[in-house]
Amino acid sequence: MMEFDLIDAIRARAGRRRGDVALGIGDDAALLEVPAGRQLVACTDTMVAGVHFLAGTAAEDLGWKSLAVNLSDLAAMGADPAWALLSLTLPEADGGFVDRFAEGFVELAAAHGVALVGGDTTQGPLSITVTALGTVPHGGALMRGGARAGDAVFVTGTLGDAAAALRLLRDSGLGTRASGEQPPVPQPILFERLSRPKPRVAAGQTLRGVASACIDVSDGLLADLAHVCRASGVAAEVDIEALPVSAALLAAFDKVACRGFALSGGDDYELCFTAPPERGAEIASAFERLGLRASRIGRIGTGEGVRVLDAEGNPIDTLPAGWQHFATSRAGSE
Numbered sequence: 313m314m315e316f317d318l319i320d321a322i323r324a325r326a327g328r329r330r331g332d333v334a335l336g337i338g339d340d341a342a343l344l345e346v347p348a349g350r351q352l353v354a355c356t357d358t359m360v361a362g363v364h365f366l367a368g369t370a371a372e373d374l375g376w377k378s379l380a381v382n383l384s385d386l387a388a389m390g391a392d393p394a395w396a397l398l399s400l401t402l403p404e405a406d407g408g409f410v411d412r413f414a415e416g417f418v419e420l421a422a423a424h425g426v427a428l429v430g431g432d433t434t435q436g437p438l439s440i441t442v443t444a445l446g447t448v449p450h451g452g453a454l455m456r457g458g459a460r461a462g463d464a465v466f467v468t469g470t471l472g473d474a475a476a477a478l479r480l481l482r483d484s485g486l487g488t489r490a491s492g493e494q495p496p497v498p499q500p501i502l503f504e505r506l507s508r509p510k511p512r513v514a515a516g517q518t519l520r521g522v523a524s525a526c527i528d529v530s531d532g533l534l535a536d537l538a539h540v541c542r543a544s545g546v547a548a549e550v551d552i553e554a555l556p557v558s559a560a561l562l563a564a565f566d567k568v569a570c571r572g573f574a575l576s577g578g579d580d581y582e583l584c585f586t587a588p589p590e591r592g593a594e595i596a597s598a599f600e601r602l603g604l605r606a607s608r609i610g611r612i613g614t615g616e617g618v619r620v621l622d623a624e625g626n627p628i629d630t631l632p633a634g635w636q637h638f639a640t641s642r643a644g645s646e
C-alpha cells in the first residue's frame with residue numbers, strides 16, 4: 313500500500329460533507345467558510361504510542377480518542393465544532409489499521425457533524441496529530457481567565473474513571489501486550505471512559521454566556537483547576553465530599569483511592585467551570601435538559617492555588633501519598 317492508497321481509504325470513509333467546506337481532501341489545503349460574525353477556534357493535540365496510549369490499544373479506539381481529546385478542547389471554549397485535520401505517522405502502510413482507525417474517528421466526527429477536511433500521512437513511529445476547528449459567536453468563547461472570587465466551581469459528569477481503568481490495565485499487565493491483541497475488559501464501564509471519552513460539546517455550548525471560566529479536565533482536576541486559578545488570578549477550594557464519582561469506580565476501588573483518581577487522575581475529558589452562584593438553578597436545569605450531571609464542587613476565593621477541604625471544611629494539608637502516585641501513573645496527557 314502506498315501513501316495515496318491510505319489517503320484514499322481515509323477519504324472514502326470521511327463521507328459526510330458540510331456546506332461550509334468549499335474544498336476538502338484532495339488539494340494542497342482545504343477551503344472553509346467561517347460564518348460572518350463568528351470567530352474561528354483552533355486546537356491541536358498529538359498522541360504518541362507508549363506516551364499517550366498503551367501498545368495494543370485498538371485502532372478504532374485511537375481514531376475515536378484522537379478526535380475526542382480535540383473536541384474536548386473545543387468544548388472547553390464553548391465552540392461549535394466544524395472541521396478536523398488528521399496527521400498520521402505510521403510505522404508501515406497498514407491498510408487494515410488505517411481502515412479501523414478511520415472507522416472510530418469518523419464515528420465520533422459524524423456524531424458531532426465534524427467534517428475531515430485534510431491531513432498528512434507519513435512513515436515513522438506511530439503518532440497521531442489531530443487539529444480541530446470550530447466557531448463561536450464573536451466574543452463568546454469561554455476562557456480560563458474569567459473566574460472571580462465568589463464564583464462557584466462546577467464539574468460535569470464523573471471524575472477518575474479513566475485513570476482507574478488505566479490502573480487496572482497496568483496492574484493486570486494487559487497494558488504491555490503486543491499490539492493488536494485486544495485485552496479482556498475487567499471493568500467495561502471504566503474501560504469505556506478511557507478508550508472512548510465523550511467530549512462535552514453540548515455542555516460547552518450551553519455554558520456560553522453562563523460560565524465565567526472553563527477548562528476541560530485532561531490532566532486531573534487539581535492540575536486543571538490550578539490552570540484556571542493561575543489564569544484568573546484567584547484561588548479555589550474543592551470540597552472532597554462533593555467530588556462526583558461513578559458507581560462503577562466505587563465498586564472497583566475503596567473510597568480513598570476513588571478520591572485520589574477523581575482529584576489527580578487524568579483523561580476524564582469532563583468540563584470544570586466557574587459561574588456566579590446565583591446562576592446555579594439555571595445551570596442545574598440546563599444540564600438536566602442535556603441529561604448530564606453538573607456537580608457544584610467548591611468555590612473561588614482570593615489568593616492563589618487550589619485547596620481541598622474535608623467534610624468539616626478543614627484543608628487537607630497532606631494528601632495521602634498514593635494520590636501523588638496517581639498523578640504520574642498515567643499514559644500521559646496532551
Ligand code: ADP
Pocket residue numbers: 319322336337338339340341397398399400428429430431432433
Ligand atoms: P501535499 O503533498 O500537498 O501535502 P498530500 O499528498 O500530503 O499533499 O495530501 C493530499 C491530500 O490528502 C491533501 O488534501 C491532504 O490534506 C489529504 N490528506 C493527506 N493525509 C491525510 C489524512 N491522514 N487524513 C485526511 N486527509 C489527508
Ligand code: MG
Pocket residue numbers: 431432433
Ligand atoms: Mg503532505
